[in-house]
Amino acid sequence: MTTTVAPGTGIECDVAVVGGGLSGTLAAIMLGRAGYRVALVDRNAVFPPEFRVEKIGGDLVSRIERIGLLDAVSANAARFDEIVNARRGRVLDRTRTPHFGFLYENLVAAMRASLPETVTLIVGRVNDLKTSSDRQQVFVHEQGMVEARLVVLATGMGDLLRRTLGMERRVIHERQSLTFGFDIRPADGSFKCSALTYYGERVSDGIDYLSLFPTVTGMRANLFTFRDHRDPWVKAFRESPTETLAATLPGLRKVLGDFQVVGRVQNWIMDLAVAENCRQDGVVLIGDAYQTSCPAAGTGFSRLLTDVERLCHVHVPQWLATPGMTADKIGCYYDDPAKQAADASALAQAKYRRSLTVDTxxxxxxxxxxxxxxxxxxxxxxxxxxxxxxxxxxxxxxxx
Structure with missing residues (x-):
């Protein structure tokens, strides 16, 4: 059974995973299933609401099914099998393949519920790391120390622990994109389609597309833009989202029906960045902790899965089979051809989506x-x- 360590105690394990979001929890599941003793450390016993990935489809569904987690995902998500794709009030085509819409915190909760008995969940804030070519020490505030052969940093875009180890972020494109998330409901009756991707109508608007899809709590909307966060349009959208969205995408109501944005509008500014000086003894980075992805490109979850699969299925078994945890060993992960291809593809797709949207x-x-x-x-x-x-x-x- 997964347990929570009591204050003042410590633990020894094979791998300590720091960060209990999607990437860290997936890594803990895979390593735990392989029989390794794993400590998953996160400051939250229950992952809080956070605006991140909220929809998966296509090849991602197949990959999640292959690793045996599709049932956990689907139990906390709304399935839909057709997406209407439209622009300027006209339907372009339809995408017919299984998709799932969810809230990010529900997805993480479902994954955590799938943690095997070989994983110990430690709730607390990591305030220091000591790494070496042999054993690693993770210091958890008011909890004690976790000692492991390997530390996996799955801390997303947080820089504190990376900087503790002398790692920095190289920004490739500052403020690459600005994404909004909000709930939407029909003004009367129901929507004309169960899921919709609606593309921007004018280049000057800087809108790539609006994705509308069902979740277990209702219809969710993700708006992907390449606008400056200081643009007056952004303030207008936050203050009057229904009116601003209808004015910016005048053909939307024709294919969707009348709508009303409800609740708070969330936003997420994304820098494209990659970690540097990360080839160090005893510690490895996965997901956004290593390289961020543009949300509009839709490559973040796929790249994260590649990181986790290659690390847990290929490299960790090789590393733990022999003594030591040197930087040379760690470098094999960063040099992995599959990982490098996924990272390069994500950057290329980010550049492509931006140019396709705003280049004149x-x-x-x-x-x-x-x-x-x-x-x-x-x-x-x-x-x-x-x-x-x-x-x-x-x-x-x-x-x-």
Whole structure:
């Protein structure tokens, strides 16, 4: 059974995971299932509400199913199998694949409920780390010391512990994106679709897309923008979200129906950054603690999974099989081709989404038009009957 260590006690383990959000909890689950003694340290016994990833779909669903956690996710989420994609009041096409919408804190709670007995949950704030090429010491305020062979830092964008170890963040793009999260409900009746992705109507608005999807508590909205947080539009949106959203996306009501933004509007400013001087004895970084991702690109969860899978399934077993925990060992994780490919792809997708949204050059204007028309064409071809498709193939000289 997962336990909470009483104040004043300590613990010895194979791996200490610092940070009990999504990445840290996933790492603890995988390592615990492999039979390692794991301490998961987080300041919160129950993870608090936090605006982070709130929807998964496509390949992510398959990957979570492969690691045996889809049941835990689905039990605390709303499933939907079709997303209407639209722009300027017109439907472009439909995405048909399983998706799940949830609140981030509910997802973390579901993951924590799946922790195996080999994992000990320690509730407390880590105020110091002592690392070496052999044993690591994690000091938890009013709890005692955790001694481990390896420390996994899954502390997200928090810099305190990394700076304690002399690690810094290299900012690649400051204030890359500004994302909003809020609840939305129909003004009367119901919405015209169960889930919707609505793309920005004008380049000058700096809006990539609005994603609307169900959760267990109602309809949720994520608005992905590339606007400066000091823009007057941002203040107007926070103060009058319904009116500002309707004025900025005038075609939205045509495909969604009349709507009302309810509750508080949350926002999240994201810098694209990567950790430096992180190849050190005894400690390794995963998820946002190593490299941040642009929310609009939708690569954060996928990259996080790659970090956790490669670390827990490949590198940790090799490291613990031999004495010591030197920086040379740790470097094998950062040099992992699969990890490096995921990191590079996330940065490339972040750059692409921003340029596709706000770049006014001729090449990007043409690309936007081609993307819209291609999606419409593919959608219309997909609606053709098998007989019509066969006749078109015959006329084009292709075998039916």
């Amino acid at each position: 050059g001729l090449a990007w204007r043409v690309r936007r038009l081609l993307l819209v028309w291609r999606r419409r064409l593919v959608d219309r071809l997909g609606r053709l009957s098998p007989g019509t498709v066969a006749r078109l193939r015959t006329l084009s000289g292709r075998p039916a």
